[in-house]
Amino acid sequence: MKTFVIIVHLITCILLVAIVVLQSGKTSGLSGALSGQSDNFMSKNKSHSLDARLARATKWIAGAFVLLTVALNIL
Numbered sequence: 922m923k924t925f926v927i928i929v930h931l932i933t934c935i936l937l938v939a940i941v942v943l944q945s946g947k948t949s950g951l952s953g954a955l956s957g958q959s960d961n962f963m964s965k966n967k968s969h970s971l972d973a974r975l976a977r978a979t980k981w982i983a984g985a986f987v988l989l990t991v992a993l994n995i996l
Contacts, residue, residue: 923996930989937982944975 923993926989926992926996930986930993933982933986933989937979937986940975940979940982944979945972
């Protein structure tokens, strides 16, 4: 049982790192602030974008990571 939890934990770690690396930054830098690009079509449909899906996946995988870490400490 402990070996199975360790393997799932390692897979979760790898997925969490990959998802965090794939996410884009939350700010567009100085050029976006000066040109006012925050009010465009992409910002209005942000809930359907890849970044929104990656953010939701990050929350779920981070939760699984925490639960697996606690389970490994108990075992």
